[in-house]
Amino acid sequence: xxxxxxxxxxxxxxxLERLPKYLNYLRARSERGCAQTSSAAIARDMHxxxxxxxxxxxYITSGKPRVGYDTDQLVERLEHFLRCDSARDAVLVxxxxxxxALLSYEGFGNYHLRILAAFDSDEALxxxxxxxxxxxxxxxxxxxxxxxxxxxxxxxxxSQSAQEVCDALVQGGVRGILNFAPVYLxxxxxxxxxxxxxxxxxxxxxxxxxxxxSDMASGEGAEYKEGSL
Amino acid sequence: xxxxxxxxxxxxxxxLERLPKYLNYLRARSERGCAQTSSAAIARDMHxxxxxxxxxxxYITSGKPRVGYDTDQLVERLEHFLRCDSARDAVLVxxxxxxxALLSYEGFGNYHLRILAAFDSDEALxxxxxxxxxxxxxxxxxxxxxxxxxxxxxxxxxSQSAQEVCDALVQGGVRGILNFAPVYLxxxxxxxxxxxxxxxxxxxxxxxxxxxxSDMASGEGAEYKEGSL
DNA sequence: TAGATTGTTAATCGATTAACAATC
DNA sequence: TAGATTGTTAATCGATTAACAATC
Numbered sequence: 438x439x440x441x442x443x444x445x446x447x448x449x450x451x452x453l454e455r456l457p458k459y460l461n462y463l464r465a466r467s468e469r470g471c472a473q474t475s476s477a478a479i480a481r482d483m484h485x486x487x488x489x490x491x492x493x494x495x496y497i498t499s500g501k502p503r504v505g506y507d508t509d510q511l512v513e514r515l516e517h518f519l520r521c522d523s524a525r526d527a528v529l530v531x532x533x534x535x536x537x538a539l540l541s542y543e544g545f546g547n548y549h550l551r552i553l554a555a556f557d558s559d560e561a562l563x564x565x566x567x568x569x570x571x572x573x574x575x576x577x578x579x580x581x582x583x584x585x586x587x588x589x590x591x592x593x594x595x596s597q598s599a600q601e602v603c604d605a606l607v608q609g610g611v612r613g614i615l616n617f618a619p620v621y622l623x624x625x626x627x628x629x630x631x632x633x634x635x636x637x638x639x640x641x642x643x644x645x646x647x648x649x650x651s652d653m654a655s656g657e658g659a660e661y662k663e664g665s666l
Numbered sequence: 667x668x669x670x671x672x673x674x675x676x677x678x679x680x681x682l683e684r685l686p687k688y689l690n691y692l693r694a695r696s697e698r699g700c701a702q703t704s705s706a707a708i709a710r711d712m713h714x715x716x717x718x719x720x721x722x723x724x725y726i727t728s729g730k731p732r733v734g735y736d737t738d739q740l741v742e743r744l745e746h747f748l749r750c751d752s753a754r755d756a757v758l759v760x761x762x763x764x765x766x767a768l769l770s771y772e773g774f775g776n777y778h779l780r781i782l783a784a785f786d787s788d789e790a791l792x793x794x795x796x797x798x799x800x801x802x803x804x805x806x807x808x809x810x811x812x813x814x815x816x817x818x819x820x821x822x823x824x825s826q827s828a829q830e831v832c833d834a835l836v837q838g839g840v841r842g843i844l845n846f847a848p849v850y851l852x853x854x855x856x857x858x859x860x861x862x863x864x865x866x867x868x869x870x871x872x873x874x875x876x877x878x879x880s881d882m883a884s885g886e887g888a889e890y891k892e893g894s895l
Numbered sequence: 896t897a898g899a900t901t902g903t904t905a906a907t908c909g910a911t912t913a914a915c916a917a918t919c
Numbered sequence: 920t921a922g923a924t925t926g927t928t929a930a931t932c933g934a935t936t937a938a939c940a941a942t943c
Contacts, residue, residue, distance in 0.1 A: 449910065453873075457866035461848045465825075475924070483850055488912065491925060502918045502925045519869050527868070534767040539864070541763045544848060548869035588875055589868070596694075613875040615868055619690045619773060621712055631871045635768070635862065637686035639756070639818070639844055640748050640777035642860045644682070646817055646842040647750050678934065704900070717936065720901060731901045731942045 452493045457548075458483065459493070460515040464547075467508045475505035520549045528587045528611075530602045531594035532557040532572050535617060539593060541568040553585050558598070578602070582609030592616045603630075681722045686777075687712065688722070689744040693776075696737045704734035749778045757816045757840075759831045760823035761786040761801050764846060768822060770797040782814050787827070807831070811838025820844045821851075832859075 462483055466474055476494070480487040491500075498514040500506035525548075529536055532555045540555055555572045557563070562572045573581060582590065582605075590606035592599055592614060599618035606614060613629045616622055619637065622630050691712060695703055705719040712719075720729075727743040729735035754777075758765055761784045769784055784801045786792070791801045802810060811819070811834075819835035821828055821843060828847035835843060842858045845851055848866065851859050 451910065453870060457863065457869055458850075458861075461863070461866075462850060465849065477924085486912070487924095488926095489910095492911085492927090495926065500925055503923050504919075505924070519873060525872055534763075534770045538763040538767040542864070544863075544865035545868065547848070548865055548872075550865065550868055550872065589872060591868075613871045615871055619776070620694065621687075621691060629871060629874050631867060632687075633864065633867060634686065634690075634773075635771070636773035636777055636779065637690075638860060638862060639774065639779055639820075640686055641682060642842045642844055642858060643754055643777075643779065643818060644748060644750060645858050680934065706900085715936070716900095717902095718934095721903090721935085724902065729901055732899050733943075734900070 448496050452496060455485075455493055456497075456515060456519060459490075460512065460519065461547075463508055463512045463515065467512055471508055473505045474508045474511065476500070478505075525550050525589075526585065526587045527552050527589035527591055527615075528578075528582050528585065528606075528609075529555045529591040529593060530557075530575065530578060530606070531555075531592065532559075532562050532567060533593065536593040537567050539591060540570050550589075552591070553587055554581065556581075558594075575602070575605075578605045579609040582606060582611060587611060589613045589615065592618055592622075594618060596620045677725050681725060684714075684722055685726075685744060685748060688719075689741065689748065690776075692737055692741045692744065696741055700737055702734045703737045703740065705729070707734075754779050754818075755814065755816045756781050756818035756820055756844075757807075757811050757814065757835070757838075758784045758820040758822060759786070759804065759807065759835070760784075760821065761788075761791050761796060762822065765822040766796050768820060769799050779818075781820070782816055783810065785810075787823075804831070804834075807834045808838040811835060811840060815839070817841045818844065820846070822846045825849045 459479065462479065463474065476487040476490040479485070479490045483490075494500065494506065494511070497518045498506070498511060527550060529539060529552050532540070536555060536557070540552055545552065552570060555567060555570055556575045556578045557572055558575045560574055563574045565572050587609070588611060590603075590609075590611040590613070592602055592606075594602055596618045599616065599620050600622060603614060603616070603622045603624065607624055607628055612627065613631070614622065614624065615631050615633060617633050617635070619632075619634045621632075624630055688708065691708065692703065705716040705723070708714070708719045709716040723729065723735065723740070726747045727735070727740060756779060758768060758781050761769070765784060765786070769781055774781065781799060784796060784799055785804045785807045786801055787804045789803055792803045794801050816838070817840060819832075819838075819840040819842070821831055821835070823831050825847045828845065828849050829851060832843060832845070832851045832853065836853055836857055841856065842860070843851065843853065844860050844862060846862050846864070848861075848863045850861075853859055
């Protein structure tokens, strides 16, 4: 023992975060009919180095020297690894604009994730459906989550109620939480939280633009010709 | 020379990504009336170590031994650093559900970011407004972006049209792109892209739940008592 | 002054990169 | 066989952590 299991866990975090991106890229490549894919090609298009690509991919499959990787097989392996069965049913709390957008989002299907139901404190929304998914009053959150055996909760409510909702989800048996409210959630050991702060990301982007600007001043600047500066 | 500038650029990426989280946390603390904040308190609530907190904060301010940091001053410094003036106007492309959710999102105001206008290929949406923001036909994307001097573009269109939209934004003078489509965008040197793949994030979360499960089997498991297993 | 907290310098840890070996 | 590509082992780089010094 200690093999299969700990091999899986040995994957470094940064590598793990790149795996879905490889998957997206390779799916597109597969659709374009490219049967083989070399690490050099991936590296070029994804702005990585080919060594890094090979090292990442070595965790989940192996390629053929002189030929590269079989595109479809690689897609399959990545899909298999990333979805690893079970733990793919989620409930969503907060059927406001963001919540509705998430309920309607088709992209989750790419990873075999399903949002089973939504909850909202606005009673007027109860018994309605969004994109075919039922909305329930938030009072039923814990009991229904448990009944549905959802292991994932998505929080799309205002910051003030986020912790409360989080507690209810945990009590309902959720083991992972995707949190769109910009607050730190306190959860018991064994529950994983992933924070999604879009505003913060946008702020960091705006920030890096300024750095770029200073960079330009101190050299570099290739490829970018455009009238005066 | 070489001081102010390179000090700013010397901030490590991971530290930079934590800064907005400190800001969120400290704002909440300030509202609760906590005038002083120690690195130990931040570390405890944000699941970091106090050394790391002090090291991070040292990049932008300094605290007082024996007392800690002045909460409000720290908030101010973080705000000043994170928003660094200019480069805060954005345009958004794709006024579907996600686009509308982003247009209505109040959270951007926390970082003084403004979405000035939206664009959509559906002509029926033109001349309407969402949350008070005008929607224009996508044909006017390049020219209006340039006219508005927006430096940031937000892409919330389907994958197939993302690259096309990206090119138009770049031509309009955008220097940073927040991309919600799960594809790699090719941009000229000097343009920064930040990818936001919510589905991928959710997949990784689902994945880490499984790992947690294996962890449980091999020990740990404190704090989590709940009937049978 | 004593004690608690910040700040810094050195050691550790982990990921990336470089050099090279293996293979079809 | 020759050559192109993968895979691996060692070196580098950068961030975190630990130990300690500085300060109110």
